[in-house]
Amino acid sequence: MMVWCIVGMALERKEPLHQIVNRLDIMLPGNRPFVVPSAVIQARQRLGSEAVRRVFTKTAQLWHNATPHPHWCGLTLLAIDGVFWRTPDTPENDAAFPRQTHAGNPALHPQVKMVCQMELTSHLLTAAAFGTMKTAKMSLLSNL
Template sequence: MHVSQALDIINSYKPNQVETLADLLPIELINSAYELTDTVTLRKRKLTLESMAWLLVGMAIYNDKSMADIVNMLDIVDRTGKPFVAPSALTQRRKNLGESAAKALFECTQSHWFKQANLPNWNGLTLLGVDGVLWRTEDSKDNAEAFAKPTNRDGKETQYPQVRMVCQMELSSHLITGSAFDSYTVNEMKLAEQLIETTPDNSLTLFDKGFYSLGLLQAWSSHGINRHWLIPMKKGLIY
């Protein structure tokens, strides 16, 4: 299964009950993530940081709903306990939060959920998979500068900028354990190198043959403790 298929399956599961979101994202975990960034200045804002985090997760799960609908579903309120329903204010809060806080929140939740999950293993090793995917983004000047547009045979740019992303996933649960993304022009193997630092110990990672790079594979197995990889052998390979 390709990572894009797995992500589609995950995205298609939208639980009707959201009461457990606070259990999945405890306030202590949110605070730990924010303490790693410069978001403490937002603590005096009308919308609490934990509410902002729950809103971001809700937007990812229920991406077919408007922001106002998600606020109502999650019962997000301001510091006074009143419903917080001003879309423009929510958009501004999200911008103020910044990408560093969102990244820290992802890393903290990923680590927390991975440790809490009762995952199967093979010969004492957690089974992981790494694969790449391309995303089309909104056609804006900022996105075009950040991520670039592919070109056709005639050298003409396509309509949408594209993001190249490499994800690492636990194979039994489809839990994302790491991700890296950059411009369309960046090689997948370069992105995969960014996952080495956060790869769990005592693990076996499966790659497809497009990731064959001696430097990548050697670095993968030499970092951490008991980290292994498996990749299809290329035709005509001499070893």
């Protein structure tokens, strides 16, 4: 149930969380509606990152395998790229993702480094790895 909420949050980033839950008609076990918006936030926090990682991995594999990608000399066309994501400025994120510094000045927000593998013709992500700004890209690549 909360995984659908995470997907909805990605698709409707400007909508409040309780509206996403209402639109997706997400119910608690026993078909009970959420009583207050804070219940959604607490359920999302309990979900954790492992469930979201598993959903990404499974859907990426299914979509990649189900798509007839063009090949070059019998090879699938893949690329690797990286990006930095700013995270909310919270003590928890500061502890998990130390701020990068430039000329002795810390960044305004904690950042996450992402390295991903993508099929070039469809732009489907086939794998992704995350780390702190201090994590070397080559180290993240070995996790793909």
